[in-house]
Every structure is written in structure tokens, then in C-alpha cells.
Amino acid sequence: MKTLSVHTLLVLLCISLWAAPVSAQSFGQGLSLTETTPVSVLLDDPDAYVGQTVQIKGLVVEVCALRGCWMNIAGERPFESVHVKVDDYDMVFPLTARGKTAVVEGVWQKIVRENQFGFARTPLDPNKIPDPADRSTTDTFYQLRGLGAVVEGL
């Protein structure tokens, strides 16, 4: 009887280990929202969400290699991603998070940046550099100021 109960416990332990969810690593404040906003919804009407705390979910496609202070999360539609920025060393996203799925919460921000040259980032292809007359002196982009995140499979 004693042997049977030990065996039963071992089997239950094995089942629970097998059924355990894939490991996930939590960053910052973790997650508090219950609803996820699709990246495509944010990008379709970015101004509507400025200042709001939102949760997004997607594939981690790029991570800051030196400080782990930002990562880019892919959207559901092709060619779309969202930049997630955190204060240096507040959260440190590991480079090994690339290719994993992350759920991130943060405040949706609109950044308007003055730039000296008429464009914030010089295009790699010289043919794509706009003519001086067509250049804007400000650069607007949207990002998520990360408060907490969970990366699955780390």
C-alpha cells in the first residue's frame, strides 16, 4: 500500500511536470491588464491611444544588444512592429529573447523629435534620402514605454 502510494505520487509528479507551462520570465512590474490590444489596432489609430496603458503581445524581433533597454515586438500584419523602451537597467531584456513571444504592458507614447538634417535616421540606401526641400525638420514616431513584460520560453 505504501509502495503504491509512493508510485502514485511519482506518477502525479511526472504528469504535473509534463503539464507545467513553458517557463516564462517576468520583467519590471509584470502584467496587470487582462486585455491585449492588437498591434495593428494601435498602429491604425496611434493618436487615440497616446497616454493610455496598453498590453500588447507578439514576437520579439530585436533587442538592445548592450543594455537590454529596448525591444521591438512584431505586429500581426507583415512589416509592422512596435518599439518598446524602458529606462536603462530598470528592466534588462536579454538578447536571447529574440524569437520568443512576449506580452508587454506600458504607456503608449507619441515622440516628436527635432532633427538637424531633415530626417532622424539616414536611410542606408542613398537613393532613398529625400531632397532637402522634401525633408521634414521633425520626426514623429510612437512607442510603448514599458512598465512590465513577460517573455515566454526563456
Place this chain on the structure above:
Amino acid sequence: MGLRKFSHALHRDIGYLCVGLTLIYALSGIAVNHLHHWNPNYKIESASAQIAPSDYRGVLSEERVLELLRKIGEPPVYENIFQPDPESLMVFVEGRVIQFHLPSGLVEYERAAPRFFWHAVNFLHLNHPKKAWTWIADLYAVGLILLALTGLLLLPRGRMRPRCIFLTLAGFLIPLIPLLLYY
């Protein structure tokens, strides 16, 4: 026990207690100071290859992705893919990132492996664990303050005293000069 003797005992014991933590913080401090020279947390292995350029632009089908992997001799399996733009493809497979640039045919591989020692000391120095480590780090800081103050009480008598006072004052000037220059 007189104040001098007590300071000496305290200085000695705190000193021994702080050796390990001081090495961790000092080594990590040097590493983090030179982030622009090297990446202390990860060893990044990269390589590149060349395939025939392609005129295709747009969303790549599963067949096209597998074909690209076959062209570089990779098994036709991957974990995830992402296209940052219609000309590029990122393939995530077994901790590696393989990037294809279709117009040029350039393929770049990258694998990031944590440097165990440096990753661990930076993990502690930059307080990634938070929780109880925050208190340990605070106690260590208090230990350093005590170490400094008890050290001052150990100023030797006699001919050595002026020299020690001069060195102490010089130590205060070291942070002041950069503050005057750069702040």
C-alpha cells in the same frame, strides 16, 4: 575598548566581509563603463553568406522561406519568422537569427551566448534580481560608509599623519575636478 581600538576591529571585520562584494562591483563597474567597447553580457558570434539576389518583394510564403533555408544548407525547420520590410526576412532558429536581404542576396547569421561570469556579476551589480538583493546591496553600501569612516579614525600619529591627511583630501578632490569640468 577605546574608540581607536573599536574602529580598528570594525574596519578589519567589515573589510573582510566586503572583499567579495567589492570585487563584484568593481569588476562589473569596469565592464559597464566600457559598454561602448565590448558587450560584457553576451558573446555575439556572427557570420555571413551569399546567395543569388532575388527580385521578389513582398510577403514570403512558407515555401519561399523553406527554399531560402535550403539555399544556405539549413534544415527546413524554424521557430519563427519576421519580415521587417518587403525586402528582408528574419528567421529565428535554435537561438540564432538568420537575416536574408533579398535584393543583395546577403545572408547574416547571429548567435548570442551569455558570458557566464560577466553576465552574473553585472546581474548583481545592476540589481536585476531586485527583491532581497536590494537590501544586501544597501547593507554593502552602509558597510563601505563604515569602512571609510572607521578608516579615518585610524589616522596614524607622528610623521605619517600629514601624508594621510593629504591623501584623504586628494581623494575628495578626485570627484570634484570632473564635476567642475563637466557638470
